[in-house]
Amino acid sequence: MDITRRNDDEQAARWNGPAGHAWVDAQAVLDGLFRPFEDLLVEAVVAEHGSQVLDVGCGTGSTTLAVARRTGARGRCVGVDVSEPMVTAARARAERQGTQASFVLADAEDHAFEPASFDMVISRFGVMFFKDSVRAFANLRRAARDGGKLRFITWRAPAENPFMTTAERAAAPFMPSLPARRPDEPGQFAFADPDRVRGILEESGWTGVDLQPVDVPCVLPESELVRYFTRLGPLGLVLREADESTRERVVATVRAAFDPYVHGAEVRFTAACWTVGAQA
Numbered sequence: 001m002d003i004t005r006r007n008d009d010e011q012a013a014r015w016n017g018p019a020g021h022a023w024v025d026a027q028a029v030l031d032g033l034f035r036p037f038e039d040l041l042v043e044a045v046v047a048e049h050g051s052q053v054l055d056v057g058c059g060t061g062s063t064t065l066a067v068a069r070r071t072g073a074r075g076r077c078v079g080v081d082v083s084e085p086m087v088t089a090a091r092a093r094a095e096r097q098g099t100q101a102s103f104v105l106a107d108a109e110d111h112a113f114e115p116a117s118f119d120m121v122i123s124r125f126g127v128m129f130f131k132d133s134v135r136a137f138a139n140l141r142r143a144a145r146d147g148g149k150l151r152f153i154t155w156r157a158p159a160e161n162p163f164m165t166t167a168e169r170a171a172a173p174f175m176p177s178l179p180a181r182r183p184d185e186p187g188q189f190a191f192a193d194p195d196r197v198r199g200i201l202e203e204s205g206w207t208g209v210d211l212q213p214v215d216v217p218c219v220l221p222e223s224e225l226v227r228y229f230t231r232l233g234p235l236g237l238v239l240r241e242a243d244e245s246t247r248e249r250v251v252a253t254v255r256a257a258f259d260p261y262v263h264g265a266e267v268r269f270t271a272a273c274w275t276v277g278a279q280a
Helices: 003-016 018-025 027-033 035-047 062-074 084-097 133-143 162-171 194-203 222-231 233-239 244-257
Strands: 052-056 076-081 101-105 118-124 144-155 207-221 266-279
Touching (some): 027 207, 035 062, 035 118, 052 062, 052 144, 062 084, 062 101, 062 118, 076 084, 118 133, 162 244, 162 266, 222 233, 222 266, 233 244
Parallel strands (some): 076 101, 118 144
């Protein structure tokens, strides 16, 4: 099979399968965990006076809804995601809250957005999964008006984010099937290299590319820690297939590996990220 098509199929299957459903189930916890990044993007929209906003890789919609609440009736905020379970959850949240946001189930890489219809494109950890990033950002550039702004947040290198790899490192002796992280493939750390990010954005038609490091304190309830690492990330994808004995050993070992981050009822860590900006 063509490697590009395989990666595309793997991402769609992942986010419409176990990973997507796990994010929906953990929606409240993840919203709290990543609220600082949501706040950064809302602040960026307000600072740029964005009113027609596209949220890429919107997931269950927290950031889209937060922006829509700030822009109010004068604005339009659209979230797009490839995950049917997450988009369904986002639409239900918007309806419950009475928030004027809409959600599109589509791959932002090739979806036919109305040309020049947004003055701001944002994303919270949602742009690292494209099979062809240049093509994807060129498509987003077409959706943006001339002078429109791009603002997204993505992870820096794994070495700078040890919390994010603790589970797989601790579980590796028990789980030989754990997928390896590859920086040149879609995934959490695909945009860790700033030169690669600049190259992608410039090649796809964006100008004034600017990357700034940001280190953000994050907090997770200790009571949610086991559910967090057993459902999400590379370990979450393979642990559900393990036998009960292996699962018990893995959970005990991994939970102990997180001890340095546990402070009473809270799990605390620092997320090392890039804030990326550009202009159409």
